[in-house]
Every structure is written in C-alpha cells, then in structure tokens.
Amino acid sequence: MSGTYWAVIVLLAVAAFSIRVAGLVAGGRIRASRQAWMLEDLPGLIVVSLVASSLAGxxxxxxxxxxxxxxAAVMTNHVIATMAVGVAAYAGLAWLSV
Structure with a gap:
C-alpha cells in the first residue's frame, strides 16, 4: 500500500477516536446540566417515535x-411477551385475511 492509503487510514482512525471522545465529554456535561432530567424519558420516546413512524401507511x-x-405491554410489562403477542396477533389476522 502506498503512503496515501496509510494517510487515509490514520485520518479515519483519528476521526473515529475524536468522535468517541467528543461524545464522552458532551455526555458528561449533559448529565451535569439542569436538563439531565430529560434523559430519563428519552429511550421510551425514541421507541414510540420509531413505532409510530413505522405504522404510518x-x-x-x-x-x-x-x-x-x-x-400486552401494559398488562405484562415484558418485552418478549409483547413481541410474541404482537406477532401472533398479526399472523392470526393475516391468516384470517383481515
């Protein structure tokens, strides 16, 4: 390999490392800020937005x-049971041609 390839490899490695370090620094500052309370609800909000956008259409x-x-999710609070019930419901509806 020529020197150009090695330069690109080194540049990409430095960029990847810098992105990770910047994420760690930013995460530490966000956790120490007054807006840290919003992070507690963020995973659930992301899941809801993904499900809602995938159901559109x-x-x-x-x-x-x-x-x-x-x-099922409300009654069981169990992820695997919720997925199994949802898949079974969809399969049953497809079998019934609804």
Missing amino acids: QSSSAWIAAGVALG
Missing part, C-alpha cells in the same frame, strides 16, 4: 396487531 391489520401488542 400500514394496513389495518398492522394497526390492530400493534394495539394488541400495546395491551
């Missing part, structure tokens, strides 16, 4: 299965 059977999965 889906069939009614997908919406019904999502509602069934939501009910």
